[in-house]
Amino acid sequence: MSNQVSNEARVVPLRPAPARTDGRQSEPGEPLWRDLVGEVLRRERQAQERTLKDVADAARISLPYLSEIERGRKEASSELLAAAAHALGLGLGDLLSLAHGELTRRTTATTAVRRPAVVRRPAARPHNGLCLAA
Secondary structure (H helix, E strand, O other), X not given: OOOOOXXXXXXXXXXXXXXXXXXXXXXXXXXXXXXXXXXXHHHHHHHOOOOHHHHHHHHOOOHHHHHHHHOOOOXXXXXXXXXXXXXXXXXXXXXXXXXXXXXXXXXXHHHHHHOXXXXXXXOOOOOOOOOOOO
């Protein structure tokens, strides 16, 4: 009897991932923090018309690693995010604030679509009897 073992790895997802148009995976309406931070870094760098090499050198981060951070492929430490932000003339708080704003914008837009309409109830009338409080 011979047991043949497949050379292919089998990946078992912990939870099903919805389809995305860019081929990456995340929950609908809940972008990954690393994606948001990376997009903000890239947007700020491009707004300043600077190259990845220029910012990577100024931040003392390897160019490939900075590229992966911008693409949301790496979860960067706060020290690396601060270095990248400072290389762009931002503080870490500025970077996180911009990422938070982007998160709020995206989740507000998607939750407004998914959230059921708010049902307004008539104002409570005063009780003309006994009120119990716990």
